[in-house]
Amino acid sequence: MGLFVLMPISCCVLAAPHRLLHEQALAIAKDRDVSAATKVLKLSELAAADDPGDSGLAQGLNALRDRLKMLDVVLAHDFIFRTDDVDLHLAQARMAFNELERMGGVDPEMRDLMARNQTAAWNIEDARLLLPERPGKEGGLLPDKLVFDDYTAGRPAYVRLDGDIGTVTSVDLTKGPRIIVVAGCHISDRAAMAINDSPALKQAFEDARALWVAPASNSADLKAIRAWNARMPDQKIMISYRNNEWTALDFSVIPSFYFFRDGELVAEVQGWPADGSIPDELLQALTRIGKARE
Template identity: 30%
Template sequence: MTARNFTTKRPSVWWPLALVCMCTAQAREVPLPERYRTQIQAVNKDRSASVQDRAERIRQSYLSYFEPYAVGPDLPIEDLQALFDAAYMMAGYTIHHRQSESPRYIQRMTQALSALRAAGADDEANVRKVYAALVASRRFDEARAMIASERSLSEERIAPIRVPVRFERDQPGYFDVSEGGEVVLRNVPAPSEGVRILVVSGCHFARDAARDITADEALSAAFSRAKALWIAPPDGQFDTDEVRRWNAEFPTVRLRIAYLTEPWRGIDFSRIPTIYVLRDGAQLAKLTGWSGSESLEQLRAALRKAELLDDTAAQLREGTDAATVRRVAAQRPALPTAHPDARRGSRAAPSPPSP
């Protein structure tokens, strides 16, 4: 290659770099608080998009406009707060999406909190957000240390948790809360063939669903045959007392709390309630939300399709000939008794509030 050719090609290498530098400089002219409101907070409020879509859009904005900043005392308080809020938003979304990235955002939050305090901006709300992020990511030892050191968290409590030696953290797991308040971390039992039911639960709509299902003899029997698992998504509260209240009200549909969401492949914890009907790991039906009689009919249809619903009792109550009912029932396949396979596969689950 001659010197002339080299000189001719050189601008094609440096021109894009110049564009990147110019664009980055222009982007940083927008104040960080405004960037937070338009690029992160506004996207978080867009309920027309899925949680995963919002999380990815916010993540791209975060990487472009917030992560390049070094957190330090030289930044204005407003910028430090925007950096904190952006990291908090990302930490919240990692509950449902890219959970393995949670530590980087929590670290950023703690750095920003320290810088804010050094600048004289000591907001208890920020302390509670760091605490909630630690709890949601299951970093309980650090959360307990915050309780001991932060006056604003003095009323918080995390129950002791027993972790069996054989618990596998990379497999679906949940916290089981006994009537007496003991908390044990368990893996989902090994799946077997057949139809299973899993219910993402925990809100008042899910409570309505539990009440309607347990009041229906045929549905209750179908859920029992499938050994339905009712499980709440992770959040920043870890309210085991609420789980005990639920279990006291609905002893036949005990509620558990998910350990982490990432191992539950194919299960979306972002909408409550969501009922999954699975056969041999494949999704047969997914019902989101609960609206009383309409949802009951949709559920019955899904369970009939799965050959899980036994309508014999209901037909007899409606006056159907008993011999016909027995004949139809005898022709049905045997109902499976397998545990839900969560490894394959309304209300929005708790997501980051808009600071």
């Protein structure tokens, strides 16, 4: 099992004369004939649509639930593809949720939906308020608070999960060699084990201060991340604090290896062989940053 699913997919088809907003969002998301940029644009346009009119309690509740589900799909793409509309769409989701709560229509599904997105935005207090009756499940995996250690706004930063604390730290890519690994799936697991099993390769990654980073995502599995870190303490996965700050990374491709030297991105390697062998491209990239495996 991987740590992430890009977005939840539903196969339910409703027999309505016009597709609901959530159905429209899923159709856009699953369209393989358009680029990611086009999908993001279409989803943003869908999110900008006016809320459906409230002509009765049941219809109003259903319309608000539909809008929240649609915004969940929109936010999934916002986070992964680093759009500038995360805060806008999250605010729209908050408004729909608050109205649904005012009408007495909040159920566990809607509460979980909002909590996932608040967690992805690292709004820890808001996420915990949404899960007051569920200690030990999703709420129990969240850090109690964030602390900022050597953090500079605007620079790429990650969150390290240390028990009940999430520590936010910025990354300096401008000095010397550096490897950033976008991780968070079973293939990443395979790559990490292969690197760990090779003493020379493991040393090269340590010398290049390799950092394994998962994207902030509304489908992140914090339990799986904590389990990974317990299993592989030398290659712990951190989580992006603000995806938009990692301008050189593509969070939609996992795993990906980015090789920097004095701030310059000099090589990128995507994926990992199914047979567990070390990709030649990765060895060449290590040479380019002066960390060739001996």
